Amino acid sequence: MKNRTVFPTLLIVLGAAMAAALLPAAPVSAAGSPPNGVAQALERSSLSASERAEVAERVREAARAGIPSEDLEIIIGRGLDRGVDAATLGSFLDTAVRTKQQGLPVRPVLDRVQQGLSKNVPPARIDAASKRLAGGLEKARPLVDGLLQGGMAPGSGDAREAALESVARAEEQSVPDSVLRATGEKVRAQGQTLTQFERTVRTLTFLNEAGMPSEAASRVVQRGVEHGFTERDFGKLERNVNEMVRQGRSMDEIVSAAEREIRESRGGAPESRGRDRTGGGREAGGRGGRGR
Amino acid sequence: MNTLPHPDEYEIIQRCLDGDGDAYAVLVDRYQAMAYTAASRMLGDADLANDIAQESFIAAYSGLRQFGFRSKFSSWLMSIVLNKCRDHFRAVRETVSVDSIAEVRATGRRDPEQEASARETTDAVQIALNRLPPAYREIIILKHIEELDYQEISDILGIGIPALKVRAYRGRELLRQALTGTGVER
Amino acid sequence: MKSERDIVHRLLDGDLPAAEKEAIVKQIQDDPVLRKEFDDLADALGVVERQGRMRPPLAFTASVMSRLPRRTASLPARVRAFLFSSRVLRWNMATAMALVLLTVVSITMIKQMTNVNQEAARTTAAPGSVVETVRLTFSDPAAKRVAVAGDFNKWRTDTHLMTRENGTWTIELPLKPGVYTYMFIVDDGEWVTDPDAESYRDDGFGYQNAVMKVSI
Numbered sequence: 001m002k003n004r005t006v007f008p009t010l011l012i013v014l015g016a017a018m019a020a021a022l023l024p025a026a027p028v029s030a031a032g033s034p035p036n037g038v039a040q041a042l043e044r045s046s047l048s049a050s051e052r053a054e055v056a057e058r059v060r061e062a063a064r065a066g067i068p069s070e071d072l073e074i075i076i077g078r079g080l081d082r083g084v085d086a087a088t089l090g091s092f093l094d095t096a097v098r099t100k101q102q103g104l105p106v107r108p109v110l111d112r113v114q115q116g117l118s119k120n121v122p123p124a125r126i127d128a129a130s131k132r133l134a135g136g137l138e139k140a141r142p143l144v145d146g147l148l149q150g151g152m153a154p155g156s157g158d159a160r161e162a163a164l165e166s167v168a169r170a171e172e173q174s175v176p177d178s179v180l181r182a183t184g185e186k187v188r189a190q191g192q193t194l195t196q197f198e199r200t201v202r203t204l205t206f207l208n209e210a211g212m213p214s215e216a217a218s219r220v221v222q223r224g225v226e227h228g229f230t231e232r233d234f235g236k237l238e239r240n241v242n243e244m245v246r247q248g249r250s251m252d253e254i255v256s257a258a259e260r261e262i263r264e265s266r267g268g269a270p271e272s273r274g275r276d277r278t279g280g281g282r283e284a285g286g287r288g289g290r291g292r
Numbered sequence: 293m294n295t296l297p298h299p300d301e302y303e304i305i306q307r308c309l310d311g312d313g314d315a316y317a318v319l320v321d322r323y324q325a326m327a328y329t330a331a332s333r334m335l336g337d338a339d340l341a342n343d344i345a346q347e348s349f350i351a352a353y354s355g356l357r358q359f360g361f362r363s364k365f366s367s368w369l370m371s372i373v374l375n376k377c378r379d380h381f382r383a384v385r386e387t388v389s390v391d392s393i394a395e396v397r398a399t400g401r402r403d404p405e406q407e408a409s410a411r412e413t414t415d416a417v418q419i420a421l422n423r424l425p426p427a428y429r430e431i432i433i434l435k436h437i438e439e440l441d442y443q444e445i446s447d448i449l450g451i452g453i454p455a456l457k458v459r460a461y462r463g464r465e466l467l468r469q470a471l472t473g474t475g476v477e478r
Numbered sequence: 479m480k481s482e483r484d485i486v487h488r489l490l491d492g493d494l495p496a497a498e499k500e501a502i503v504k505q506i507q508d509d510p511v512l513r514k515e516f517d518d519l520a521d522a523l524g525v526v527e528r529q530g531r532m533r534p535p536l537a538f539t540a541s542v543m544s545r546l547p548r549r550t551a552s553l554p555a556r557v558r559a560f561l562f563s564s565r566v567l568r569w570n571m572a573t574a575m576a577l578v579l580l581t582v583v584s585i586t587m588i589k590q591m592t593n594v595n596q597e598a599a600r601t602t603a604a605p606g607s608v609v610e611t612v613r614l615t616f617s618d619p620a621a622k623r624v625a626v627a628g629d630f631n632k633w634r635t636d637t638h639l640m641t642r643e644n645g646t647w648t649i650e651l652p653l654k655p656g657v658y659t660y661m662f663i664v665d666d667g668e669w670v671t672d673p674d675a676e677s678y679r680d681d682g683f684g685y686q687n688a689v690m691k692v693s694i
Contacts, residue, residue: 008570008572008573008575008576009576011573011576011577011579011580012576012579014580015576015579015580015583018580018583018584018587044382044385046425046426046427070632071632074632074634081382082375082378083374083375083378083449084450085450085451085455087451087452087455088450088451088452111629111632111633112681112682114632114633115629115633115681115682115683116682116683117633118627118633118634118635119358119633119669119681119683119685120375120667121683122363122371122447122448122450123450123451124446124447124450124451124452125362125450125683126683129682129683130682132682133682162657169679169680172680172682173680202657202677202679205679206677206678206679209678209679209680231691231693232693235676235677235691238676238677239676239677242677242678313543313546314543316543316546317539317543320538320539320542320543321539324534324538324539324542325531325532325533325534326531327534328532328533328534328538329531329532332532333532342534342535342538345534345538346538346541346542346545349542350542350545350546350547350666351666351667353546353547354547354664354665354666354667354668355667355668355669357668357670358668358669358684358685360684360685362684416525417525417526417529420525420526421526432526435491436523436526436527437526437527437529437530437531439527441493442491442493457487457491460487460491461484461487464487464490464519464522464523465519467522467523467526468518468519468522471522471525
C-alpha cells in the first residue's frame with residue numbers, strides 16, 4: 001500500500017536532486033582553481049600531497065594558457081586512472097601549453113594524448129609521440145606560412161591549422177620536405193587554396209602509408225592537382241588505391257591505375273565517376289543511402 | 293630495451309594473427325608463472341590472481357593485432373597484469389568495502405585481524421608486501437622477484453628510470469620495516 | 479647522509495660496472511653503519527628473492543585457451559532466459575510520471591556531459607551550422623559489445639555504443655562537416671580498425687585509425 005506513494009515520491013525527489021546538480025555544471029570554474037573533474041580525480045589518486053599540488057599547478061597554468069577545461073579533465077582523469085605519474089602528466093600539459101603559446105594548433109596534441117591514454121599506450125611513449133607531433137607542427141610552420149605569405153588564399157576558416165597538422169603528420173610518416181614543397185608550388189601555380197593544399201597533403205600521406213614510394217605518390221597527387229581534383233576526387237582516389245592494396249595488386253599496377261584514373265577524369269566532373277568499373281563493386285554501392 | 297625477446301616470439305604471434313590460435317598456448321605456458329606470481333604478490337589472493345592472470349592473457353590475445361612488437365611480449369603482458377590489479381584496487385576503494393582485507397591490500401594499511409589470518413599460511417613475504425602501498429609493491433615485484441633491469445621496468449610502467457630508482461630505494465626500506473615482526477627467519 | 483645510503487641501494491640494484499662496484503663494496507665494508515644498512519636490506523630482499531615464482535593451477539593454460547575469443551560463442555542459456563523471459567509489470571500514474579521526469583533529467587545531464595568544448599576547432603561552428611548524420615557499420619556477429627571512439631568524442635570508449643542488427647553493428651553520428659578519425663572497440667577492449675573506412679591514417683602509436691570525411 002505505502003509503495004504506491006513512497007516510490008514515486010522518491011523518484012521525484014531524485015529527479016529534482018539531479019536537476020539541481022545540473023546547474024553548477026556550467027563551464028565557468030572559479031579563477032585559480034583547477035576544473036572540478038581534475039580536483040576529484042586527484043583526490044581519488046594515489047599521488048602524494050606534493051605531487052597533487054604540482055599537477056594542480058600545471059593544470060591551472062594550462063587553463064590560463066587557454067587549454068579547454070574539458071580536455072584537461074580528460075587527460076588528468078584518464079591519466080590518473082591508468083597510473084600515469086605526476087611528472088609525465090606534467091609533461092603532457094607542458095607540451096600542449098608550449099604548442100599553444102607558439103600560436104600553433106593545440107587540438108592535434110591534445111587529441112594524441114587523449115587517444116594514447118584511451119588506447120593504453122605506455123605513458124612514456126605517449127609523451128614522446130605528442131612531443132614529436134608538437135615538433136612537427138613547428139617545422140610545418142615555415143612551409144604553410146610561406147604559402148600564405150606568397151599569396152595563396154586560405155580557402156576556409158581553419159585552413160592554416162588544418163594545413164599545419166596535415167603537414168606535420170606527413171613529415172611524421174617520412175614524406176620528404178621537398179615533396180611537400182613541390183606540391184605546395186603546384187597548388188599555388190594552379191591558383192588553388194590552402195584548404196586544397198591540405199587535402200593533397202592528406203592524400204600524399206595516405207599513399208605513402210599505403211606503401212607508394214614518395215616520388216610516385218608525388219607525381220600522382222600533382223597530376224590530380226593539375227586536373228583540378230576536388231576533395232571528393234582525392235577521396236575516391238584513396239578508396240580505389242585502398243581497394244587495390246587489399247586485392248594484393250603490385251605497387252607498380254596501383255601507380256599506373258591511379259595515373260590512368262586521373263588522366264581519364266575530366267577534372268572531377270560527374271560523368272567521369274560513372275565510368276569507374278575497377279573498384280570491385282564498392283563504388284557501385286556507394287551512391288545514395290549509405291550515408292558515408 | 294636491451295634484452296631481446298625469445299627468438300620464436302615473432303613467429304608465434306604471427307601465427308596467431310594468421311588464424312592459428314592454438315599457437316598462443318606456447319606463450320601462455322611460457323609466461324603464466326610470471327603473470328600469476330605478479331598478480332598474486334600484488335593482490336595477496338590466489339584465486340583473484342588466477343582470474344586476473346587469465347584475463348590478462350585473454351586481453352593480450354584480443355589486442356595482439358595492435359601489439360605491433362613495440363616491446364617484448366612479456367613486458368606488455370606484465371603491464372596488462374599490473375593495470376588490471378590497479379583497476380581492481382580502484383574498484384575496491386570506490387565501493388563501500390565490506391571486505392576489509394581487500395581494502396587493506398588496496399591501500400597497504402595495516403590490519404591486525406587480516407595479518408593474523410595471513411600468518412596462518414606462514415607466507416611472511418606476502419604479509420610484508422601487503423603492508424606496502426601498491427606502487428612500491430609493484431617495483432619490488434618487478435625488481436626483486438622478476439629481477440628485471442630498470443630499462444625494462446621503465447617500459448612496463450612507463451615511468452622514467454630516475455623516478456623508478458627513487459621508488460625502488462624507498463620500497464626496499466619499507467619492505468625491510470614490513471618484514472620486521474612477521475616472525476620470518478632471515 | 480642521503481647520498482651515502484644511496485650507494486647501498488646502487489649496489490643492491492646489481493647493475494654497476496665492475497670498477498665502480500669494487501669501490502663501492504670497499505666503501506661499504508669499511509663503514510660499519512653502511513655495512514649494517516646493506517646487510518639489513520640485503521637480508522630483507524633475500525627473503526623475497528628466495529621465494530621466486532609461484533606456480534599457477536595446473537589447468538591454467540587450458541582455461542585460458544578455452545576462453546579465447548572467437549572459439550565457442552554460445553551464451554549461457556541462463557542469461558538468455560534472464561533477459562528475454564516474459565514479465566508482468568504493475569504500474570500507477572504517479573510512478574510513470576516520476577519516471578518520465580527522471581528520464582528527461584537524465585537525458586539532459588548526459589547531453590551536457592558529452593557537449594563539445596568551447597575552443598574553436600574544425601568541429602565547432604557558429605550556431606545554426608549544418609550537422610550531417612553519418613552511419614557507421616561493422617560486421618562481427620560474435621562480438622557482445624562494440625563502441626566507437628574517435629576525435630569527435632575525445633576517444634571515450636563508453637559513450638558511443640553501436641547497436642546490433644543481425645550480426646551487423648551500426649551507429650548514427652551527428653557530426654559537423656570535417657575530417658574525423660576513429661576506431662571501434664570490441665568487447666573487453668580490442669581496438670579494431672574499420673575495414674570499410676574511406677581512408678586510413680597512422681595514429682602516431684602504430685595503430686591505424688579510420689578516417690571519415692563529413693561534408694554537406
